[in-house]
Amino acid sequence: MAELDTPLFWLTRKLKLTGALEEEDIKRLGTLPLRTERVSRFRELVREGDIPDQCCLLAAGYACRYKESLRGARQIVSFHLRGDLLDIQHLFLARADHSLQTITPATVAWIPKAELLRLAWERPNIGKALWRDTLIDGSIFREWVLNVGRRDAKTRVAHMLCEFVARCEAVGLGSAESFEFPMTQEQIGDATGLTSVHVNRTLKALDGDGALLRNRNRFQVVNWEQLCALAEFDPAYLHAAA
Amino acid sequence: MAELDTPLFWLTRKLKLTGALEEEDIKRLGTLPLRTERVSRFRELVREGDIPDQCCLLAAGYACRYKESLRGARQIVSFHLRGDLLDIQHLFLARADHSLQTITPATVAWIPKAELLRLAWERPNIGKALWRDTLIDGSIFREWVLNVGRRDAKTRVAHMLCEFVARCEAVGLGSAESFEFPMTQEQIGDATGLTSVHVNRTLKALDGDGALLRNRNRFQVVNWEQLCALAEFDPAYLHAAA
DNA sequence: CGACAACTTGACGGGCGTCAACCGGAGTGG
DNA sequence: CCACTCCGGTTGACGCCCGTCAAGTTGTCG
Numbered sequence: 001m002a003e004l005d006t007p008l009f010w011l012t013r014k015l016k017l018t019g020a021l022e023e024e025d026i027k028r029l030g031t032l033p034l035r036t037e038r039v040s041r042f043r044e045l046v047r048e049g050d051i052p053d054q055c056c057l058l059a060a061g062y063a064c065r066y067k068e069s070l071r072g073a074r075q076i077v078s079f080h081l082r083g084d085l086l087d088i089q090h091l092f093l094a095r096a097d098h099s100l101q102t103i104t105p106a107t108v109a110w111i112p113k114a115e116l117l118r119l120a121w122e123r124p125n126i127g128k129a130l131w132r133d134t135l136i137d138g139s140i141f142r143e144w145v146l147n148v149g150r151r152d153a154k155t156r157v158a159h160m161l162c163e164f165v166a167r168c169e170a171v172g173l174g175s176a177e178s179f180e181f182p183m184t185q186e187q188i189g190d191a192t193g194l195t196s197v198h199v200n201r202t203l204k205a206l207d208g209d210g211a212l213l214r215n216r217n218r219f220q221v222v223n224w225e226q227l228c229a230l231a232e233f234d235p236a237y238l239h240a241a242a
Numbered sequence: 243m244a245e246l247d248t249p250l251f252w253l254t255r256k257l258k259l260t261g262a263l264e265e266e267d268i269k270r271l272g273t274l275p276l277r278t279e280r281v282s283r284f285r286e287l288v289r290e291g292d293i294p295d296q297c298c299l300l301a302a303g304y305a306c307r308y309k310e311s312l313r314g315a316r317q318i319v320s321f322h323l324r325g326d327l328l329d330i331q332h333l334f335l336a337r338a339d340h341s342l343q344t345i346t347p348a349t350v351a352w353i354p355k356a357e358l359l360r361l362a363w364e365r366p367n368i369g370k371a372l373w374r375d376t377l378i379d380g381s382i383f384r385e386w387v388l389n390v391g392r393r394d395a396k397t398r399v400a401h402m403l404c405e406f407v408a409r410c411e412a413v414g415l416g417s418a419e420s421f422e423f424p425m426t427q428e429q430i431g432d433a434t435g436l437t438s439v440h441v442n443r444t445l446k447a448l449d450g451d452g453a454l455l456r457n458r459n460r461f462q463v464v465n466w467e468q469l470c471a472l473a474e475f476d477p478a479y480l481h482a483a484a
Numbered sequence: 485c486g487a488c489a490a491c492t493t494g495a496c497g498g499g500c501g502t503c504a505a506c507c508g509g510a511g512t513g514g
Numbered sequence: 515c516c517a518c519t520c521c522g523g524t525t526g527a528c529g530c531c532c533g534t535c536a537a538g539t540t541g542t543c544g
Contacts, residue, residue: 018334067384070474073392077384089381092260092374097381097479124363131373132334134380139331139339141383142309142319149390149435150315153532184490193391198532200492216491216541232312237339395500426522440500442524458509458523 007034007059007109010083013171015129017240025123032119034109039102046087046100054110056086061106062182066190067098076191078140079103079164079183083171088134091117104182136239143237148193151232156192157202158211158231165221166235176221206230249276249301249351252325255413257371259482267365274361276351281344288329288342296352298328303348304424308432309340318433320382321345321406321425325413330376333359346424378481385479390435393474398434399444400453400473407463408477418463426459448472 012029015021036059039045045056048067058080065086066076077098080086086100091113102108120127140163147159165176174180185203186196194202206212211227213220221227254271257263278301281287287298290309300322307328308318319340322328328342333355344350362369382405389401407418416422427445428438436444448454453469455462463469 065384067388069388069392069397070476075388075391077387089377092370092377093381093481095478095481097481098384121366121369127363127369128334131376134373134377135331135334138376138380138383139335141380141387142307142340145319145383145386145390146309146311146317148387149317150311155311186490195533196491197493197534201532204492234312236337239335239337239339428522437501438523439502439525443500446524 007036007057007107008032010059011057011085011109014083014085014133015126018129018132020125021129022125025125028119028123029126032111032115034111036107036109038107039105041102041105043102043106044099045102045108046090046096048096048099050096051094052087052090052096053113055088055090055113055116056100057109057111058082058084058086059107059109061102061104063100063102063106063108064183064187064191065098065100074190075193076187077144078137079191081168081171081173085130085133088130088137091120091130103187139237139239153192153194153198153202154205155230155232156194157188157199158206158227159233160188160192161212161219161221162228162231162233163235163238165224166233166238176224179219179221181219249278249299249349250274252301253299253327253351256325256327256375257368260371260374262367263371264367267367270361270365271368274353274357276353278349278351280349281347283344283347285344285348286341287344287350288332288338290338290341292338293336294329294332294338295355297330297332297355297358298342299351299353300324300326300328301349301351303344303346305342305344305348305350306425306429306433307340307342316432317435318429319386320379321433323410323413323415327372327375330372330379333362333372345429381479381481395434395436395440395444396447397472397474398436399430399441400448400469401475402430402434403454403461403463404470404473404475405477405480407466408475408480418466421461421463423459423461 008030012021012026015029034057045063046052060082063080063086064076065078065080066074068074087096090096116130120130147156151159164181165179168179169175185199189196189199192199203214207214209226209230211221211223211230213222250272254263254268257271276299287305288294302324305322305328306318307320307322308316310316329338332338358372362372389398393401406423407421410416410421411418427441431438431441434441445456449456451468451472453463453465453472455464
């Protein structure tokens with residue numbers, strides 16, 4: 001196992017979540033030529049239309065994937081935290097159909113697409129773990145379609161918060177009791193299909209309900225059960241990968 | 243190559259879209275134990291919470307995948323037509339996180355999950371094609387998040403129509419000039435996050451713009467360019483798999 | 485202390501939901 | 515061959531949720 005807080009540690013941790021990795025698998029992962037880089041906030045890692053030849057592993061910090069409508073409206077389609085592989089889809093899809101951006105200062109590791117692809121077939125456990133990871137990605141997108149399509153503002157924002165907290169706790173980033181949110185209200189709006197103004201009103205309402213306490217961009221979930229109930233949050237769709 | 247209009251024909255056709263399938267790959271696909279079944283409209287093929295041990299190939303007719311919020315609101319997350327594999331995600335995710343339902347009478351073929359999984363690794367071309375297919379799935383979900391999150395009703399409905407027409411044309415199901423839509427206005431609403439009433443008003447408006455002509459549930463796209471422009475439709479996200 | 489990003493709040497309006505009634509075609513049964 | 519039923523489409527009235535616009539406030543960083 002690699003050292004804590006190195007890109008390799010997070011890569012193996014992520015892939016082990018699916019279960020079976022053998023000694024040899026882990027050893028081979030260690031031979032991947034990772035190129036580690038520290039980047040600032042709001043760094044565009046991939047832009048829609050690019051033809052990437054590397055995959056991006058997030059080792060520290062936060063990032064998001066987003067699309068833009070032709071009229072310039074921005075929609076965040078996922079948030080990411082340490083340990084997430086940000087663009088496995090580029091193993092098979094040449095053209096990036098969305099953009100990728102950090103939302104805090106971050107550490108990323110670039111992995112040559114060809115190397116990862118080769119490893120996926122030489123070591124089936126690794127291939128299966130990677131594939132499974134992309135399928136969980138898909139499951140989360142489906143939940144987001146439901147979220148923006150059929151939930152009202154309060155439920156929608158609460159759901160996004162619940163998902164984020166659940167995923168963060170799973171990798172040891174804070175707990176529900178005292179939680180630092182890395183994104184601005186505008187970004188919450190971009191993720192939920194709302195305006196930042198309405199996100200603000202909605203957070204105030206959740207605050208008023210006693211579900212959470214706010215202190216600028218620091219949140220404290222006062223009542224996790226209540227927040228989950230408000231959010232209609234059922235973590236089954238995360239397939240225990242969060 | 244299998245006979246036209248058999249499940250096997252559509253399976254090989256789908257997988258060939260990614261490029262390289264060898265003789266042996268196609269031969270092995272032919273040995274898969276398909277169990278073909280004709281089903282009626284509104285048949286629930288998989289329900290959220292199921293643990294399926296088979297994958298479902300749609301050989302004729304139309305289907306959709308949908309989720310329901312705890313309050314009972316329904317959100318369709320994708321439409322499917324002949325040749326589509328409806329639940330490859332169950333190769334790796336045990337529990338179904340959404341339901342699967344026909345929207346017309348249909349022919350489906352069930353493939354044992356274990357057989358497909360084995361073939362995916364014995365014949366890497368097949369595995370890669372299947373994986374790639376799931377990634378395109380993901381890309382379409384991302385576009386839907388953008389669609390319901392950031393487009394107004396008219397653009398949203400038009401986009402859904404454009405996507406459906408593009409995918410249907412690709413498998414020889416009608417052309418833009420005269421197009422039979424298999425879904426009701428309520429289903430269009432469930433897919434776009436609108437009510438059936440507002441879908442009706444929106445279709446009327448698109449009709450008024452001269453983008454399409456309606457005659458009950460038969461549509462005729464009068465001006466494909468115009469409809470695409472109204473819809474902000476750029477097929478790049480389909481990754482040429484439509 | 486000035487500049488700036490992000491949060492906050494209020495006024496106002498519109499897009500879309502809700503409710504309700506009606507229509508029209510397809511299938512069914514006598 | 516006609517009446518009945520039912521599903522889905524169509525239309526109008528009304529209202530609310532959330533967007534828009536605009537002005538302020540607060541914290542941070544130089």
